[in-house]
Amino acid sequence: MKFTAILASTTILAAGAAFAQDVDRSDWPSSFTVGTASQGGTYFAYGSGWANLVAEELGITGGGEVTGGPMQNMALVHTGEAAFGMTTMGPAAESLAGTNPIAPGLEMTQACAMFPMYQTPFSVTALASSGITSVSEIPDGAKIGFGPAGSTSDTYFPRMMDTLGVNYERRNGGWSDLGGQLQDGLLDVIAFAAGVPVPAVSQLEVQTDVNIIEFTEAEQQKLLAEFPVSDFSIKASTYTTLENDARSVSMWNFAIANCDLPASFVNAAVDVVMSDNERMTGIHKAAASTLPENWDKNKVLKWHPGAAAWFKENAGADIPDDMIYGN
Numbered sequence: 001m002k003f004t005a006i007l008a009s010t011t012i013l014a015a016g017a018a019f020a021q022d023v024d025r026s027d028w029p030s031s032f033t034v035g036t037a038s039q040g041g042t043y044f045a046y047g048s049g050w051a052n053l054v055a056e057e058l059g060i061t062g063g064g065e066v067t068g069g070p071m072q073n074m075a076l077v078h079t080g081e082a083a084f085g086m087t088t089m090g091p092a093a094e095s096l097a098g099t100n101p102i103a104p105g106l107e108m109t110q111a112c113a114m115f116p117m118y119q120t121p122f123s124v125t126a127l128a129s130s131g132i133t134s135v136s137e138i139p140d141g142a143k144i145g146f147g148p149a150g151s152t153s154d155t156y157f158p159r160m161m162d163t164l165g166v167n168y169e170r171r172n173g174g175w176s177d178l179g180g181q182l183q184d185g186l187l188d189v190i191a192f193a194a195g196v197p198v199p200a201v202s203q204l205e206v207q208t209d210v211n212i213i214e215f216t217e218a219e220q221q222k223l224l225a226e227f228p229v230s231d232f233s234i235k236a237s238t239y240t241t242l243e244n245d246a247r248s249v250s251m252w253n254f255a256i257a258n259c260d261l262p263a264s265f266v267n268a269a270v271d272v273v274m275s276d277n278e279r280m281t282g283i284h285k286a287a288a289s290t291l292p293e294n295w296d297k298n299k300v301l302k303w304h305p306g307a308a309a310w311f312k313e314n315a316g317a318d319i320p321d322d323m324i325y326g327n
Contacts, residue, residue: 027262031061034255035073035085038148039066040176040203042195042286046117047086049283050255050273057272069151071100073256078108080258084269085111088120088152088193088251090228092300102150112259112304112325115270115311116294118195118286119250120152121232122160122223125201126189127182128209135164135219142188144168145178152251153193156227161191163226164219175200183208195253195286196238205240212239214246223249238285252297257304259325266306274310295319 032055036047048064055062065082067073073085074095087095094100095108126132138144144161147153149172161168171178171187179200181187192198204210214234215223223229232250236242255273257266273280273290280287292315302325303311311317321327 023264023268025264028060028265029083029261032083033063033065035067035076035082036064037067037069037073037086037151038174038176040174040179040200041069041147042120042198042284043069043086045199046195046284046286050280051084053279053283054269054272058268068102068148069154070253071095071102071150071152071155074100074108074111075102075106077111077256077258078106080110080260083258083261084114085256086117086253087111087256088253089298089300090156090251091152092254092256093228094155096300109302110259111256111301112307113298113301114255114257114266114304114307115274116290116297117253117255118289119230119232120193120195120253121234121248121250122153122157122191122193122229123196123198123234123246123248124189124191124213125182125204126211126213127185128211130188130211132189132213133211134213135161135166135215138166138168138189140167142166142168143171143186145171145173145181145187145190147178147191147193148172148174151193153191156229156251157191157193160223160227163222176203179204193251195284196234197285201239210241212241212246215248217247220247220249252294254298254301256301257307259302259304261304261306263304263306263309266304267310268306270307270310271314274314292317 034047034051037043051064070087070091076082077085098105098107229249232248234246280290295311295317308319308324
């Protein structure tokens with residue numbers, strides 16, 4: 001079995017090398033970084049994984065970089081400090097409008113859509129010993145960890161808690177750090193917005209008993225009416241703690257590329273990620289949604305020309321010309 005895996009890997013690498021040789025690489029960068037988020041979150045695991053995959057396949061140096069998440073990634077990719085990054089549609093829209101808190105007033109129009117990733121569900125986790133089994137049971141003044149400052153979770157979950165009538169003290173930090181604080185009794189609740197399974201939650205399940213709290217139908221409807229989210233169900237198979245699917249809401253995530261990167265480079269990177277979903281789901285289960293047909297979930301960002309060409313050719317994407325950068 002090991003020999004078969006090695007042989008398959010060798011074949012993939014050979015195919016990637018052959019692809020790279022057929023393309024003029026004279027204007028390609030010699031290295032690249034992918035803006036992810038904090039360690040312990042899905043962005044870091046997923047982003048580092050596809051960064052390493054692209055680097056290996058295309059024969060250039062590249063990897064994931066720890067960042068503050070979607071808002072900072074929009075800024076890093078817009079300025080070119082990171083070639084690639086990952087964002088959710090809410091922060092992307094705010095960044096284009098110049099309301100990104102990292103650089104208020106700056107319209108981040110140099111970050112282009114690259115490929116669809118997955119949906120980010122919003123979910124709440126508490127220790128089983130806390131007795132908290134619903135959002136309505138979160139105590140007045142509860143200490144809630146909302147993830148890294150400027151992340152999708154930190155941007156939207158406090159507003160959601162406000163909408164649901166929760167009174168809380170706000171805490172920020174990396175997901176792994178917040179998981180440790182929850183376990184140590186320094187937090188009452190963690191409000192996660194991350195692709196599932198969230199590594200920090202999976203780790204907590206191994207170490208202690210937790211409650212993964214779903215929204216009631218009424219709570220879900222309030223959030224759908226107020227925020228740029230869609231209904232979502234966290235499958236019971238996602239976590240050992242869940243006995244039934246958990247009602248949630250979610251926001252789509254997209255990989256982004258600096259709009260000025262060479263079209264052939266971005267096209268090649270997209271091809272590596274989108275041509276073999278089995279490899280991507282091996283990196284993270286959330287990649288089950290990293291499929292060509294989900295190109296239409298981007299209704300915010302202009303497409304990078306290299307990415308648009310790949311989806312038109314391989315997914316029959318009907319991307320309007322005015323949604324492609326440079327047109």
